[in-house]
Amino acid sequence: xxxxxxxxxxxxxxxxxxxxxxxxxxxxxxxxxxxxxxxxxxxxxxxxxxxxxxxxxxxxxxxxxxxxxxxxxxxxxxxxxxxxxxxxxxxxxxxxxxxxxxxxxxxxxxxxxxxxx
Amino acid sequence: xxxxxxxxxxxxxxxxxxxxxxxxxxxxxxxxxxxxxxxxxxxxxxxxxxxxxxxxxxxxxxxxxxxxxxxxxxxxxxxxxxxxxxxxxxxxxxxxxxxxxxxxxxxxxxxxxxxxxxx
Numbered sequence: 001x002x003x004x005x006x007x008x009x010x011x012x013x014x015x016x017x018x019x020x021x022x023x024x025x026x027x028x029x030x031x032x033x034x035x036x037x038x039x040x041x042x043x044x045x046x047x048x049x050x051x052x053x054x055x056x057x058x059x060x061x062x063x064x065x066x067x068x069x070x071x072x073x074x075x076x077x078x079x080x081x082x083x084x085x086x087x088x089x090x091x092x093x094x095x096x097x098x099x100x101x102x103x104x105x106x107x108x109x110x111x112x113x114x115x116x117x
Numbered sequence: 118x119x120x121x122x123x124x125x126x127x128x129x130x131x132x133x134x135x136x137x138x139x140x141x142x143x144x145x146x147x148x149x150x151x152x153x154x155x156x157x158x159x160x161x162x163x164x165x166x167x168x169x170x171x172x173x174x175x176x177x178x179x180x181x182x183x184x185x186x187x188x189x190x191x192x193x194x195x196x197x198x199x200x201x202x203x204x205x206x207x208x209x210x211x212x213x214x215x216x217x218x219x220x221x222x223x224x225x226x227x228x229x230x231x232x233x234x235x236x
Contacts, residue, residue, distance in 0.1 A: 007137060014136020014188050015129040022128045022183050023120065043196040050197055061194075062140040067132050071190035071213075072159035073183070075220040076167060083224075097192065098213055105196035 006058050013063025017042075021068055031093050032077045035070065036100070042069035043101035051108035069101070124179045131184015135159070139189050152194055153212055159190035160216040164223020170231060190216075 020038070027034030046065040049056050074097050081090035118124060143151045163186045166172045172181070195212065198204055 007140065010140045011133040011137040014140075015131075015133030015184075018132020018136070018184055018188050019125055019129050021132075021187060022125065022179070025183070026120075039192040039196075042191075042193040046193040046197045047200065050200060058140065062143065063136060065193035066139055066191040067136045067188050069190075069192035069194075070159075070187040071156045071192050071195065071216050072163040072186040072220070073190075074192060075160040075216045076163045079217055079220050079224070080167075083221075094213075094217075098196075101192050101196035102199045105193065106199055109200065 009059045010063045010066075013059045014067035017064045017067030021070060021073075025073065031089060031096065032073075035073050035077065036093070036096055039069045039074060039097050040100045040104045042066075044104035044107060047105035047108045050105075051112065118175045118178065124175060127176055127179040128184045128187075131180035132188035133184075135185040135188025135190075137188075139191065143194075148194075149198070149208065149212075152191070152198070153215070156190045156195070156212060156216045157219045159186040160219040161223045162186045162189075164220040165227050168224045168227040 021035070024034035024038045025032070027037070042065040045068075046061055049060045049065070053060075074093075078090050078093045078097075081087075081093060139151075139155045142155055146154075163182050166178060166182045166186075172178070195209070198209055
C-alpha cells in the first residue's frame with residue numbers, strides 16, 4: 001500500500017514538474033535557457049535532498065527532480081544545434097547543462113564542508 | 118507550441134507516466150543501469166517523434182516528447198552520480214554521449230523506416 005502511495009505521488013509530482021518544464025522550455029534564445037535552468041535547479045534540489053535530508057523523499061528525488069530535469073530534450077537541442085552547423089553553441093549547451101548540473105548537485109557538499117570549517 | 122489547457126494536461130499525464138516508469142525501473146534495478154536505460158530510451162523516442170512525419174501534432178509532442186520522454190529521462194540523477202563514492206567520470210561521459218547518439222540515430226533512421234513502410 002505504501003509503495004502504491006509513493007508511486008502515485010511520484011507520478012503526480014513528476015507530472016506537475018513536467019508542466020513547469022514545459023513552461024520553462026519557452027524561454028529560449030541563443031541557448032535553450034529554460035531547459036538549462038530546469039536541469040540546474042533540479043540538480044541543486046536533488047543534491048540538497050540527498051545530502052541534507054535524513055531520508056531522501058522519492059516524491060522530491062524521483063518526482064520533482066526527475067520530472068523537472070530532462071536528458072531527452074537536452075540531447076535533442078544539443079544535437080539539433082550541431083546539425084544546424086552551430087557547433088560552438090552545441091558544445092556550450094552540452095558543457096553548461098552537464099557541468100552546471102553536476103556542480104549544482106555537489107553544492108550541498110561544499111556548503112557542508114564550509115560549515116564544518 | 119501554444120500552452121492550451123489540453124497541451125498542459127497532456128504534458129502532465131505524459132510526464133506522470135514517464136516519471137512513474139523511471140521510478141519503477143530505478144526501484145527494480147541498479148541505479149547506473151537504470152539511468153542508462155531511461156536516458157537512452159527517452160532520447161531515442163524524442164528523435165523518432167521529431168523526425169517522423171506522422172507525429173507532428175502539438176498534442177503528440179506534448180504527451181510523448183515533453184511529457185513522457187521528459188519525465189522518463191533525468192539530468193538531476195545523472196548529476197547526482199557525482200555524489201556517489203563509486204563515481205566514474207568515463208562512464209558518466211559515456212552515458213551523456215550515448216544519449217546524444219541515441220537521439221541522432223533516431224533522427225537518421227526514422228525517415229528510412231517511414232520510406233520502407235510506404236514501399
